[in-house]
Amino acid sequence: MPSFDEVLKEAGEFGRFQKRVFFLLCQTGITFSFLFASVVFLGQAPDSYWCRIPGAVELSERCGWTLEEEQNFTVLPLHLANGSYSGECERLDMVWDTSVSCASPLTHYGNHSAGNLPLAECHDSWVYKQPHSSIVSEYNLVCGNSWMLDLSQAILNLGFLAGAFTLGYAADRYGRILIYLLSCLGVGICGIIVAFAPNFTVFLIFRFLQGVFGKGTWMTCYVIVTEIVGSDQRFVGIVIQIFFTLGIMILPGIAYLVPTWQGIQLAISLPNFLFLLYYWMVPESPRWLLTQRKGEKALKIMHNIAKHNGKYLSPHYSEITIKNEEVSNLSFLNLVRTPQMRRYTLILMYAWFTSALIYQGLVMRLGIVGGNLYLDFFISGAVELPAALLILVTIDRIGRRLPFGISSIVAGIACFITAFLPEDIPWLKTTVATLGRLGITMTFEIVYLVNTELYPTTLRNFGVSLCSSLCDLGGIIAPFLLFRLAAVWLELPLIIFSILAVVCGLLVLLLPETKGMSLPETVEDVE
Secondary structure: OOOHHHHHHHHOOOOHHHHHHHHHHHHHHHHHHHHHHOHHHHOOOOOOEEEOOOOHHHHHHHHOOOHHHHHHHHOHHHHHHOOOOOOOOEEEOOOOOOOOOOOOHHHHOHHHHHHOOOEEEOOOOEEEOOOOOOHHHHOOOOHHHOHHHHHHHHHHHHHHHHHHHHHHHHHHHHOHHHHHHHHHHHHHHHHHHHHOOOOHHHHHHHHHHHHHHHHHHHHHHHHHHHHOOOHHHOOHHHHHHHHHHHHHHHHHHHHHHOOOHHHHHHHHHHHHHHHHHHHHOOOOOHHHHHHOOOHHHHHHHHHHHHHHOOOOOOHHHHHOOOOOOOOOOOOHHHHHOOHHHHHHHHHHHHHHHHHHHHHHHHHHHHHOOOOOHHHHHHHHHHOOHHHHHHHHHHHOOOOOHHHHHHHHHHHHHHHHHHHHOOOOOHHHHHHHHHHHHHHHHHHHHHHHHHHHHHOOOOOHHHHHHHHHHHHHHHHHHHHHHHHHHHHHOOOHHHHHHHHHHHHHHHHHOOOOOOOOOOOOOOHHHHO
16 A cells, blocks of 8 residues: 555645645744744833822822823922932832922922931832833833733743643644644634733733643644645745744834734734634645544545645555554653654753753843844844745755754854953954854754654654743743843853753754655654
8 A cells, every 4th residue: 555655745745735735824933923922012111100109199180280290290309309219119108298289299398308208119009101001011010020020921931831731732632723723712812811801810821821722823733734745845844934933023013003012912812813714724634634544534635635736646545544553642751662762852852942942042132232122123033034044955955963953053152152252342242142043043943843853643743742842941941041140140141052052963963864754654663
């Protein structure tokens, strides 16, 4: 009986049908990048805010002050009288006498007495000039609560982590397209609830769930695309990364045009409902159907692929089959039970963790220099485009392993050099740091492709999801590692990044080359 790859060659490995499905699923990369990086714009620090002193509301209403006038009358003069009073995280421990003069309310106190008034911490009495511009002003994530903004991103990454385990397993168990569609529905619904969350607890709960479903859409669409094309066309996995980068470049434009965080949240969540139309456009993976002993359904899809590609399957392909290895209880042990699978899994988990940690660390490091947030974010995304182009040029000529290893080593060397370059040559320091960003972006994108190609069909979605969960762990650790070490020495994080990257580059050279190889169907194929 012919193998699936033989049937796929006759039906067309990357014909009109696959190109259409590929383009449709690539849009998932854009929406996932919105979710991945949205906290940068959802959590923008407010331009101006201060802590309102008790009695100021009544006094402001009686005098008919605007917010700016209230600040000028009740906050700024007190700051002049008491130099230690910032007006943001603390207030003077006093209550305004609402009977004072509207023209000069401080006359009642006098500069001397105001300067000697004790200070008190501010608790939920902040006033913002733009109260709905970000979640920071919406939920008072300022001063002593500022750590809660970091928590919101950590919760999202925990959602990614949970989604990798639960939905990765479900996609191998119940089908790629079913889990993909349910995940798209979940991202959309949770995104709407997040936008209208009445308090921060509800916000965190549904942001976590949005992370779970978001990871389901991203990983499942990636696997579907990889499984319906021939071995020589699996570069399409890299092209999906380009759409992720396009999303990174589009996001600042959305944030610039939409003035409120709720509007941004809805703009990045609602497009997921459009993906439900894929129920009529994207078929189940025939590879997965064959592993589930659903040969008739798989054959019907293959005939449909051939028809759209202008091909014709021979009659004897009615007996299409695939080597089947039923895995009833998927677990981590399935990935480490045999020698080759164990080696692949441990190296890939380290590569996922390292590339995510360094990638996010370098992004955050470049982001602390200030400037125009929207323009800087756009440029940081544009830097990633050459990485994808370099991969597309090299993987079909050189292979996967060398670009994988060399890009990681180059990133490590660039980080190390950047750490010791003098500050008085900023253009050189920025250029070398950008080279490190380019290298680790290549590593990050190639690990998707290699991970998919090394695992057998019966464990592919589960294996990719589990290994990539280390990416989410790296994302959780990155900000803490960056800022804690930078407090000791500003360049210390770069030294750590360089060591991790070079070790990663050397380890991935121990993996086999997968260029032009058929996807393994069972663990025996891998061994």
